[in-house]
Structure formats: structure tokens, C-alpha cells
Amino acid sequence: MDKRTILIQLDSDPLPSVFDRVVAIDAGADEVLSYGGVRVEQVRDLVHGAIFTRGPKDLKRTAFFIGGSDVAAGERLLEEVGRHMLPQFGLRVSVLLDANGANTTAAAAVRAAARHLDLQGTPALVLGGTGPVGQRVARLLARQGADVRVGSRQRSRAETVAQAIRAQVAGARVEAVATGTAAELQAALTGRTLVIAAGAAGAVLLPRAARAACPDLKVAIDLNAVPPLGIEGVEVMDKGMQRDGLIAYGAVGVGDTKMKIHKAAIARLFERNDQVMDAEEVYALAANF
Amino acid sequence: MDKRTILIQLDSDPLPSVFDRVVAIDAGADEVLSYGGVRVEQVRDLVHGAIFTRGPKDLKRTAFFIGGSDVAAGERLLEEVGRHMLPQFGLRVSVLLDANGANTTAAAAVRAAARHLDLQGTPALVLGGTGPVGQRVARLLARQGADVRVGSRQRSRAETVAQAIRAQVAGARVEAVATGTAAELQAALTGRTLVIAAGAAGAVLLPRAARAACPDLKVAIDLNAVPPLGIEGVEVMDKGMQRDGLIAYGAVGVGDTKMKIHKAAIARLFERNDQVMDAEEVYALAANF
Amino acid sequence: MDKRTILIQLDSDPLPSVFDRVVAIDAGADEVLSYGGVRVEQVRDLVHGAIFTRGPKDLKRTAFFIGGSDVAAGERLLEEVGRHMLPQFGLRVSVLLDANGANTTAAAAVRAAARHLDLQGTPALVLGGTGPVGQRVARLLARQGADVRVGSRQRSRAETVAQAIRAQVAGARVEAVATGTAAELQAALTGRTLVIAAGAAGAVLLPRAARAACPDLKVAIDLNAVPPLGIEGVEVMDKGMQRDGLIAYGAVGVGDTKMKIHKAAIARLFERNDQVMDAEEVYALAANF
Numbered sequence: 102m103d104k105r106t107i108l109i110q111l112d113s114d115p116l117p118s119v120f121d122r123v124v125a126i127d128a129g130a131d132e133v134l135s136y137g138g139v140r141v142e143q144v145r146d147l148v149h150g151a152i153f154t155r156g157p158k159d160l161k162r163t164a165f166f167i168g169g170s171d172v173a174a175g176e177r178l179l180e181e182v183g184r185h186m187l188p189q190f191g192l193r194v195s196v197l198l199d200a201n202g203a204n205t206t207a208a209a210a211v212r213a214a215a216r217h218l219d220l221q222g223t224p225a226l227v228l229g230g231t232g233p234v235g236q237r238v239a240r241l242l243a244r245q246g247a248d249v250r251v252g253s254r255q256r257s258r259a260e261t262v263a264q265a266i267r268a269q270v271a272g273a274r275v276e277a278v279a280t281g282t283a284a285e286l287q288a289a290l291t292g293r294t295l296v297i298a299a300g301a302a303g304a305v306l307l308p309r310a311a312r313a314a315c316p317d318l319k320v321a322i323d324l325n326a327v328p329p330l331g332i333e334g335v336e337v338m339d340k341g342m343q344r345d346g347l348i349a350y351g352a353v354g355v356g357d358t359k360m361k362i363h364k365a366a367i368a369r370l371f372e373r374n375d376q377v378m379d380a381e382e383v384y385a386l387a388a389n390f
Numbered sequence: 391m392d393k394r395t396i397l398i399q400l401d402s403d404p405l406p407s408v409f410d411r412v413v414a415i416d417a418g419a420d421e422v423l424s425y426g427g428v429r430v431e432q433v434r435d436l437v438h439g440a441i442f443t444r445g446p447k448d449l450k451r452t453a454f455f456i457g458g459s460d461v462a463a464g465e466r467l468l469e470e471v472g473r474h475m476l477p478q479f480g481l482r483v484s485v486l487l488d489a490n491g492a493n494t495t496a497a498a499a500v501r502a503a504a505r506h507l508d509l510q511g512t513p514a515l516v517l518g519g520t521g522p523v524g525q526r527v528a529r530l531l532a533r534q535g536a537d538v539r540v541g542s543r544q545r546s547r548a549e550t551v552a553q554a555i556r557a558q559v560a561g562a563r564v565e566a567v568a569t570g571t572a573a574e575l576q577a578a579l580t581g582r583t584l585v586i587a588a589g590a591a592g593a594v595l596l597p598r599a600a601r602a603a604c605p606d607l608k609v610a611i612d613l614n615a616v617p618p619l620g621i622e623g624v625e626v627m628d629k630g631m632q633r634d635g636l637i638a639y640g641a642v643g644v645g646d647t648k649m650k651i652h653k654a655a656i657a658r659l660f661e662r663n664d665q666v667m668d669a670e671e672v673y674a675l676a677a678n679f
Numbered sequence: 680m681d682k683r684t685i686l687i688q689l690d691s692d693p694l695p696s697v698f699d700r701v702v703a704i705d706a707g708a709d710e711v712l713s714y715g716g717v718r719v720e721q722v723r724d725l726v727h728g729a730i731f732t733r734g735p736k737d738l739k740r741t742a743f744f745i746g747g748s749d750v751a752a753g754e755r756l757l758e759e760v761g762r763h764m765l766p767q768f769g770l771r772v773s774v775l776l777d778a779n780g781a782n783t784t785a786a787a788a789v790r791a792a793a794r795h796l797d798l799q800g801t802p803a804l805v806l807g808g809t810g811p812v813g814q815r816v817a818r819l820l821a822r823q824g825a826d827v828r829v830g831s832r833q834r835s836r837a838e839t840v841a842q843a844i845r846a847q848v849a850g851a852r853v854e855a856v857a858t859g860t861a862a863e864l865q866a867a868l869t870g871r872t873l874v875i876a877a878g879a880a881g882a883v884l885l886p887r888a889a890r891a892a893c894p895d896l897k898v899a900i901d902l903n904a905v906p907p908l909g910i911e912g913v914e915v916m917d918k919g920m921q922r923d924g925l926i927a928y929g930a931v932g933v934g935d936t937k938m939k940i941h942k943a944a945i946a947r948l949f950e951r952n953d954q955v956m957d958a959e960e961v962y963a964l965a966a967n968f
Contacts (some may be wrong), residue, residue, distance in 0.1 A: 105704055109697060116432055119398060119439025122423050123452065126394055127444065134700050134713070135423070143694055150697025154938075155705065163701065359442075407719055408687060409726025411712050412741065415683055416733065424712070649732075 105131035106162045106371050109151055111139045113169035113200070121168045121199070122183025124360070128367035141181045148185035152192040162369035165196040165386075172233035175200025183377065197366050197383075200233070202359065204383040205366065207237035207299075209359035210322050211245070212387035213350045214295050216341070217320050220245035224317070226293045227251055228280060228307060228331065231258045234324060237380040238297050243273040244381065249271035252289050252306075254281035283311065288306050290315040297322045298331035307334040318347060326352035351366050361390045394420035395451045395660045398440055400428045402458035402489070403488065410457045410488070413649070414529035417656035428458075431471045437474035441481040453659035454485040461522035464489025479489035484665035485671070488656050489522070491648065495656065496588075498648035499611050500534070500641045501585050501676035505630070506609050509534035513606070515582045516540055516619065517569060517596060518548045518589025519535050523613060526669040530556050532562040533670065541578050541595075541629050543570035572600065579604040586611045587620035598622040626650040636655060650679045683709035684949045686692070686738045687729055689717045689756050691747035699746045702938070706945035717747075717757045726763035730770040744949035750811035753778025753867070761955065773954035775944050775961075778811070778936065782961040783944065785815035785877075787937035788900050789823070790965035791928045793872050793877060794919070795898050798823035802895070804871045805829055806885060806909065807878025809836045811895050812902060813935040815958040816843050821851040821961065830867050830884075832859035861889065868893040875900045876909035887911040896925060904930035939968045 108130040110117050117135035125133045136147065150323070151163050157242045165182055167175045167296075179198045188194035199205050214220065227239045230251035242249045243266050251266075253259035259277035266275045276290040288298070294317050302325055312318065312334065314336060324331040330337060330351065334344055340354030365376055365386045376382065397419040399406050406424035408637045414422045425436065440452050454471055458466045470662075475482035488494050503509065509531060516528045517541035531538045532555050542548035548566035555564045567578040573595070579585070583606050589595045591614055601607065601623065608635075612621040619640065621624060623633055629643030655667055655673045665671065688695050688710040695713035703711045712779065714725065727743050743760055745753045746811035757776045764771035792798065798820060805817045806831035820827045823846050829844075831837035844853045856867040864885070868874070868929050872895050876884045880903055890912065899922075901910040908915060908929065912922055918932030943964045944956055954960065 107701060107704060116425055116428070116436065117435045119423060121439075123439060123443040124395060126396060126421055132704055132711075133421075136694055139694070147694065147697045150699075150701060153934075154698055154701040356442075361789060387527055397855075405714055405717070405725065408712060408725045409732055410728075412685060412732040415685060415710055424708075569694060 103163045104155065106164075107132045107134060108164055108166050108367065108370070109147065110135040110166045110168060110274060111144070111147065111182070112137050113139055113171050113174035114246065118168050121166060125166060125367055128364035130367060140298055141177055144178060144181040145185045148182055149267050150245050151194050152187060157191050160192070160194055160374040162371055163194045165194060166370075167196065167198045167200060169200050172200040172203050174233070179377075179379070183313055187362055188375070191348065195370045195378070197370055199363065199383070200347040200368070202363075203233040203237055204236050204378075204380045205359045205363045206324060206355070207241055207380055208362050208384040208387045209323055209355045210238055210297050210299070210350075211241045211384060212362070212390065213322055213341070213355055214242075214297065214320055215245070217348050218295055220247045222246045223295055224293045225295040225297070226278070226289055227294065229253075229300040229304075231262050232299055235299035236262050236265075238299055239275065240270060241380055241384050243270045243275050246274075247295070248274045250278045250293070250377050251291055252278050252280040255279065280306070286311050287314060290318070292317055294319045296320070297324070302327040303329065304331065305329050306331040307333060308310050312345070312347075320348045320350075322350040322355065324352050324355065330331050330363065345369045358387070358390050362387050364388065393444065393451050394643060395453075396421045396423060397453055397455050397656065397659070398436065398473070399455045401422040402428055402437065402460050402463035402573075403427050403547045407457050409444065410455060413652050414455060414656055416676045417653035419656060428467060430466055433467060433470040434474045437471055438481045440483050446480050449481070450663040451660055452483045454483060455656070455659075456485065456487045456489060458489050461489040461492045466640065468666075468668070477664070483663050484659045484667070486659055486667040488652065488655070488672070492522040492526055493614065493667075494648045494652040495523050495613060495644070496530055496669055497651050497673040497676045498644045499527055499586050499613055499639075499672060500530045500590070501647055501651070501679065502611055502630075502644055503531075503609055504534070506637050507584055509536045512584055513582045514538050514584040514586070515567070515578055515654060517585065517587040518542075518593075520551050521588055521590065523664040525551050525554075525589035527588055529559060530669055530673050532559045532564050535563075536584070538562045539565055539567045539578055539582070540565050541569040544568065553641065564636070569595070575600050576603060579607070581606055583608045585609070585621065586613070588613045589620050590617040592618065593620065594618050594622055595624060599663055601634070601636075609637045609639075611639040611644065613641050647676070647679050651676050654678065682733065682737045682740050684742075685710045685712060686742055686945065686948070687745050687761070688713040688744045688746060689725065689726065690715050690745075691717055691720070691749050691752035691756065696746050703744060703945055704943050706942035708945060714796060717756060719755055722756060722759040723763045727821045729772050730765060735769050738770070738772055739952040740949055741772045743772060744945070745774065745776045747778050749779050750778040757955075757957070758802065766953070768880045772952050773956070775879050775948055775956040776804045776947055777941065777944070777961070778828070780941075781815055782956075782958045783812040783937045783941040784812050784902060784933070785958055786940050786962040786965045787933045788816055788875050788877070788928075789819045790936055790940070791900055791919070791933055791964060792875065792898055792968065793823070794875055795926050796872055798825045803827050803873040803875070804856070804867055806874060806876040807831075807882075809840050810877055810879065813827075813877035814840050814843070817853065818848060819958055819962050820850045821853050822968055824852075825873070826852045828854055828856045828860040828867055828871070830856050832928060833857065843903055858884070864889050865892060868896070870895055872897045874898070874910065875902070877902045878909050880905040881907065882909065882910040883907050883911055885911060889924075890923070898926045898928075900928040900933065902930050902933065921931055936968050
């Protein structure tokens with residue numbers, strides 16, 4: 102009989118996420134070993150426990166999931182997990198980062214856009230583009246060949262993100278834009294056919310008035326689930342809904358695809374022992390949904 | 391294939407109870423997600439993780455169990471869990487409170503009495519009636535129509551409990567009595583056919599001498615498992631044993647029924663997604679045992 | 680259907696060992712209840728939860744595993760676990776100590792030696808003999824009738840260990856030797872056919888030069904996995920390898936047997952409810968591998 106599949110959940114929050122545990126179970130992980138409050142210096146022993154216990158042919162049946170509400174902390178854990186694998190001896194296991202759901206959310210949002218637009222060359226604006234989800238959305242769009250504006254109240258912060266994307270994605274078409282004032286927002290929106298809002302809860306990033314002056318806009322996707330939403334006029338349950346001539350998606354409308362991607366990513370972990378699944382690898386699964 | 395059943399154990403003690411985990415497994419929960427040291431402010435995310443992960447038809451296969459040695463802390467967790475359900479969207483899961491075994495113990499004790507007495511109208515005395523188990527025993531007896539005296543060393547504390555029961559149980563026949571002195575105890579016992587002792591370990595609440603002067607007493611149930619027992623002359627293993635003309639139950643004698651009720655309550659959780667199981671709901675299961 | 684087997688993992692480290700959890704799963708435990716940062720004063724309730732939840736015929740399907748990097752802490756937990764069993768009522772479960780892998784490592788090392796030598800009467804030297812693994816190796820060798828030298832930089836510390844072994848093993852042939860200087864090491868090695876090095880990582884306990892002057896040596900086993908190894912010339916992957924006329928074992932070479940012993944010990948736990956498995960009981964399983 103095959104060995105049971107084991108997902109080792111590393112969560113930077115004190116209590117490991119119930120959400121991530123339930124999804125892991127429903128995705129088919131036989132056992133979920135959950136760790137909360139995980140700090141970087143504790144990762145080595147956890148990784149060694151994963152890679153030194155099963156033989157090479159069974160290592161694909163052990164994997165790591167990195168979660169927690171703090172995406173930056175998750176990224177540090179991901180890096181540290183990689184540091185303690187021993188690929189030179191074939192001793193490694195696959196790992197998926199989805200801290201705060203950032204990768205699956207970004208993938209689902211870009212996937213929603215791709216249902217209606219050929220992303221290659223599409224003029225896009227990412228509002229709240231400097232947060233963990235916004236950065237990933239912008240990067241994924243850039244990889245698909247979109248012409249991406251990264252929006253932030255402070256242009257300098259957006260520029261940092263744009264530069265990082267240019268460094269990661271060869272040939273990326275990315276520019277930073279300020280969106281703090283109505284005039285800046287108007288300029289940022291000019292010519293855009295796609296807007297994805299990935300800002301913090303409670304901030305309206307795109308008032309209805311601004312939209313009216315943006316005739317080229319075709320698809321609007323809002324990833325905020327808590328009212329007031331980031332794009333005025335979009336509803337949280339919208340899933341490809343026609344609204345004022347736009348195709349609209351709200352957070353819950355995107356959530357169904359996000360959940361499917363999340364489960365597919367967990368299942369994928371157990372196919373090989375050498376995967377590192379960050380935004381791009383997660384997005385590669387999205388085409389199925 | 392049906393999704394696995396998931397019991398989320400919230401325990402206010404630092405280490406989640408082994409007892410509750412083993413009983414949950416033996417009751418048939420496929421997965422038990424155990425959390426220790428849970429504080430009220432951590433509950434929201436745990437509940438959201440439970441209600442946002444599965445579709446409406448599968449939500450009954452996720453449930454909460456609230457335990458821990460501190461019953462008041464458990465009650466606060468129960469209240470907070472309820473606060474974050476979203477019944478208006480059908481997004482809720484069932485929850486069982488059994489902190490310190492208080493509900494299952496009280497239910498088993500009252501069930502033991504009901505095997506021998508028609509509780510309707512039965513004159514009863516609950517010794518140690520202000521503790522978490524004692525309060526529940528008194529309330530359950532009142533709901534069955536018994537004529538209940540809540541005993542405590544300080545009558546004022548017993549009165550608080552009696553008032554709470556009157557507020558919860560329409561038509562409850564409950565009075566507070568002091569039991570601190572031999573004379574007070576004698577008065578409290580007068581005319582009682584049922585005594586249930588639910589006091590703290592190490593305190594003899596009903597000495598043999600006091601019992602002798604109480605000719606109407608028919609059933610004596612002691613819920614203390616650690617010598618000296620609360621009712622002198624009852625043995626911890628007694629389960630309907632005849633002792634000096636009384637029918638006697640000790641803590642272990644009640645424990646078998648308690649365990650059956652506990653398992654039935656866990657199993658019941660997974661039948662519907664809208665149950666809140668506190669003392670009364672747990673007692674409703676006791677008639678089967 | 681039989682009740683599921685439950686292994687309760689008590690680990691003195693803050694995060695319970697992934698290694699031990701994975702091995703427990705692969706050894707067939709249906710459920711592993713993992714506790715990290717366990718302190719002695721928390722053990723009582725954990726044990727009560729284990730022994731008060733299942734009937735006598737099912738108690739063998741619950742067991743404790745005690746781990747963690749601190750072997751002394753593990754020994755204190757083992758002692759405390761035993762204190763709260765209630766064998767007079769048949770209320771006990773089996774328990775295995777393998778903190779820091781000390782018991783399975785020591786058993787595997789002695790087993791490796793026994794493949795090549797009749798341990799009865801074999802002159803042996805244990806380098807690093809005062810650490811938790813070294814002590815166990817020396818004790819197991821003494822029980823097999825070997826003529827054991829316990830080596831340490833300070834002879835007085837080795838003498839403490841030797842005395843403890845004499846107190847535990849009737850007829851043990853054990854002596855303490857200093858190994859701090861080249862001359863002391865030379866004297867300690869004289870006439871030895873077996874050397875097992877169980878010292879701390881990073882310390883070369885037996886330089887090649889010292890070996891050259893030791894013509895009787897037949898088997899050299901090094902339990903250090905991190906270079907520099909404890910016995911110069913032995914490689915970490917060696918498993919019965921011929922090296923300079925010696926039969927050599929390195930840590931990884933011993934590790935395969937160690938893993939088999941570990942799994943067999945877990946499986947053994949669920950055969951009876953009255954076992955306390957420390958070094959000797961673990962070694963008794965080693966003959967199968």
C-alpha cells in the first residue's frame with residue numbers, strides 16, 4: 102500500500118489556519134501536520150524531519166504548505182525551507198507558498214480576466230499594486246504579456262514593485278503610477294481595459310465617478326470582500342456579471358476559482374518532490390478552471 | 391465519496407485535552423484539529439476558516455468542540471463562536487460545549503436519577519450547586535419539573551444561580567439554600583428524595599450522620615472521583631448500588647453513561663450544521679442510555 | 680471495526696518533531712496526537728486522558744511516544760508518565776522513549792556490531808560514552824556481555840556512567856577510561872576489537888594516527904553525521920564497509936537499521952498496554968534487522 106500523503110503546514114500565526122487545514126484535507130492530503138507560530142530558526146529541523154524519513158520514491162508523498170496572514174513572513178519561511186533541502190542527494194520535498202491566500206487569489210483574479218480578455222498586450226491597471234496580492238497580480242499579468250500599470254498612492258512605492266517585476270520577468274511591460282488624487286487616478290485609468298483592485302479592506306480605490314470617464318474599461322475585478330469594496334458598483338458576489346457595461350468580479354465571485362486552484366495546487370505537490378510553487382506555478386494550474 | 395468529517399477542538403488550556411481528542415476519534419470524527427490556549431480574540435479567524443471552506447451541503451461535516459478545564463472560559467468561547475457564524479448566508483457549523491466535561495457529566499447524573507425517579511415534582515437537592523456542573527444539574531432538573539434546591543455554603547451565591555435558572559427555565563421551581571452548617575444542611579435535606587453532589591474534590595458535602603436523619607432520601611449521586619467523596623458511604627464505582635436503603639451512584643458509575651453521551655453528542659454534531667449543543671441539547675441525548 | 684490506534688507524542692521541544700510524526704505515521708499509527716513544549720507538570724492530565732477514555736481491551740490501541748532533542752527532559756517525562764498510570768486498575772498504556780533518537784540509535788549501533796562480532800566477551804570502547812547515546816550504547820554492550828570501556832575526556836564523568844551501568848546490569852564488566860590526551864586514548868584503545876564513537880558533532884574522537892597503533896580493532900562505528908566525523912577514515916554512508924582492514928559504519932549506514940527499529944518499536948507499542956520501552960526493550964527488536 103502506498104504511504105500516506107503528508108502535508109506539513111508552517112504558519113507564522115500563533116494558531117495554524119483552520120482554512121488551510123480544511124482545504125488541505127479536502128484536497129486529499131491524508132495527514133496534515135500543523136505548526137503555528139513558526140519562526141525561521143525552527144525551519145531546519147522541520148525540513149530535516151521531512152527529508153530524512155522516507156525513501157526517494159516516497160518523498161513526493163511529503164510536502165510543505167506555507168501559510169499565515171503575514172505574506173512577508175511566509176516568503177522568509179519559503180526561502181528558509183529551500184535552504185535546508187539537500188537536492189544533491191535527492192533529498193527534497195515540494196513546497197507551496199500561499200500565505201494569506203495571496204498566490205491563489207492573484208492567480209484566480211488573473212484567470213478571471215483571461216476568460217474575457219487576451220492578456221497579451223492588454224492595458225491593465227492594478228490598484229493597491231504594492232501589497233502582496235497586488236504585486237503578484239501585476240507580475241502574473243506582466244508574464245502574460247499585458248501592459249501593466251502598478252498603482253499606489255505613492256508612486257515611489259509602485260516604482261519599487263515595477264522594478265522588481267522587470268528584474269523577474271524578461272521583457273515585462275510595467276510602469277509605476279500614482280493613484281492618490283482624482284487627477285492621478287484619471288490619468289492612470291486612461292486607456293485601460295482591465296482594472297484589478299487589490300487594496301486593503303475599507304478603502305474605495307475606484308469611485309464610480311472615475312469609472313465613468315474611462316470608456317475603454319471592459320473588465321473590473323475587486324478582491325476586497327469587506328464593504329466598502331474597492332471598486333464602487335461591483336458587488337462581492339459578482340462573477341462575470343454585466344454592470345454598467347463592464348464585466349465585474351467581486352471577491353466571492355473570484356473565490357470559487359481561488360478554492361479550486363488551491364486544491365489543485367495541494368494535489369500537485371504530491372506528484373513530484375522537487376516543486377517550489379509560488380505565484381507563477383500556482384497560476385499555471387488556473388487554466389483548468 | 392463524502393468529505394471527511396472534521397472536528398475543530400478549541401481548548402482554553404495550553405495543551406488541548408487528550409481525553410477530548412480520543413473521545414472525538416472514537417466517536418467517529420475523521421479528523422480532529424486541536425487548538426490549545428485559545429483566546430476569544432482568536433476565534434473569528436478559526437470560525438471563518440470553518441464556514442468559508444466547504445459548500446452548504448458539506449458544512450454539516452465540519453463542527454466545533456469547545457473544551458478545557460475552565461468552564462467559564464469555554465462559555466465565552468461558545469458565545470464568540472456563535473457571533474462569527476453567518477446564518478443569513480447559510481454559513482454556519484454546529485458546535486458542542488463540554489468544557490471540563492460539565493455538560494456530559496451533568497446530563498449523565500440527571501439521567502442516572504431519571505432511571506429511578508419520575509423527575510417531575512421530585513424534591514431534589516444539588517450540593518455544590520454553584521459550580522459549573524452543579525448549575526447545569528440544577529437547571530436540567532428544573533427543566534424536568536423537579537422541585538430543586540440549589541445548595542451552597544453561602545446562600546447568596548446559591549440565590550444567584552437560582553435566579554439565573556428561573557430566568558432560563560419557564561416555570562422553574564428552584565430555591566436557594568445554605569448548606570454550610572450541620573443545621574443548615576439538615577434543613578436543606580428535609581423532604582428530599584434525590585441528592586446530587588457536585589462539589590469540589592476533597593470536600594465531604596453530605597456526612598453519613600446527616601443522611602441518617604433524612605428518611606425520604608431514595609437516590610444519592612456523587613460526582614466527585616477523588617476521595618474523600620462528597621457523599622459519605624457512596625463508593626466511586628457505584629452504579630445503582632443499594633447502600634443503606636439508598637440507590638447510590640459514584641463518579642465512575644456515572645462515567646460510563648457520561649462517555650456514551652459524549653460520543654453521541656459528537657456524532658450528532660455531524661447530522662446538521664445549525665446546532666448549538668449546551669446542557670439541554672446534550673441531555674436530550676441521554677435518554678438513549 | 681477495531682478502534683483506531685492513537686500515538687500521543689510528547690515532545691519537550693516547542694515544535695513537536697516532524698521526524699517522529701512521519702515515522703509514527705509510516706509505522707502504522709492511525710492517529711498521532713502531537714504535543715510540543717511539554718512540561719512535567721502537564722503530564723498527569725495527558726496520561727489521564729489516555730487511560731480513562733477506552734475500555735481495557737482497547738487500551739493497547741493507545742500509547743505514548745516521548746521525544747525531543749533533550750534526552751534528560753525525555754527521561755523526566757517518561758518517569759512522570761509512569762507515575763500517573765493506574766496499573767492496579769488495569770488502566771495503563773504502553774510508552775516508548777526515543778528522545779533525540781537516542782534509544783534507536785544506540786540499538787542500531789550495537790546491532791551493527793553484533794553482525795560482525797560475538798559481543799559476549801568482546802573488548803569494546805565507547806568514545807563519547809557519557810552522552811545520552813554513548814551511555815545507552817555502553818549499557819547495551821554490557822548487557823550483551825561485552826567488556827566495556829566508557830571513554831570521556833574526564834575520567835570522573837566516565838566513572839559516574841560506569842557506576843550507573845554496574846547498578847543496572849548485574850555482572851556488568853565496565854570500566855571508565857580517560858581519552859582526553861593521545862596517550863590516554865592509546866591506552867584506552869589497547870586490546871579493543873570494537874569502537875563506537877557517540878560524541879558531539881564536530882569532535883574527532885579517534886584520529887587515524889591513533890587507529891594505526893591499534894592492531895586488534897575489527898569494527899569501528901561512528902554515530903556522528905556531520906563532518907568532521909568522530910572516527911577519521913570512516914565515511915558517513917559506510918555500512919559494513921571494509922576500510923584499512925576495519926569493518927566501518929557511519930551514521931547514515933546505521934540509520935537504515937535505526938529507522939527499521941524505530942518503526943518496529945512503534946508497532947510493538949500497540950501489541951500490549953503494559954510496555955515501557957527504553958534502550959533494552961528497543962534493542963530487543965533490533966535482532967530482526
